[in-house]
Amino acid sequence: MTNQRIFSMPFAKVYPLYVQKAEKKGRTQGEVDEVIRWLTGYSPTQVSRAIDQSVDFQTFFDQAPRLNPNVSLIKGVVCGVRVEEVEDPLMQKIRYLDKLVDELAKGKAMEKILRSE
Template identity: 75%
Template sequence: MQLQRIFAMPFAKVYPLYVQKAEKKKRTKDEVDRVIRWLTGYDQAGLEKQIEHNTDFETFFGQAPAFHPNASLIKGLVCGVRVEDVQDPLMQKIRYLDKLVDELAKGKAMDKILRSDPGRPGGD
């Protein structure tokens, strides 16, 4: 099944592509990391550990300390599919992350990407 292949893919294999996509648009690795930390609840050391251990997507999201409650506010298209309509919970989390990196690469303001209250600095 196609979904199982994606779930078994190492996060470390896709992570550099997220960074590359952002950097091509003058965003930074630190901003990519911030978006990932916001979504998953990992701290920087935890994120780096997951990358170092070549953790697959299923484990990466399964071990996420605290999936952000505002993730459900992430809406829009990724690869022609509305992220809010994705039925499989793990695939939806992967698509949420894809969408956040897309928004970062498109130059969207960080407070908007992190679905934060404008009065709350940082949002994470």
């Protein structure tokens, strides 16, 4: 899949997959929402609006209030790619989100996922 196809994919199509992945491992939709809000600075209302309006990933991240200042602490591999080495800024943000959801699904403590320690 090309970057352009991913960038134009509606966030609303991927969001349920994030929730499903987390719930399969005993986590909650609320926790998925928490990591999304931590990464992007969106409020709960803003996340819901982005989903309802079916904005694409490009718009979702372009309109994010602020990327978390601790985003550089997100490291590791997701989908076979080391997130800290992704060159395209938008793709890197998408991979950061993928990585956070992966960590959630793997049972990592929320404090560690949100880089609070």
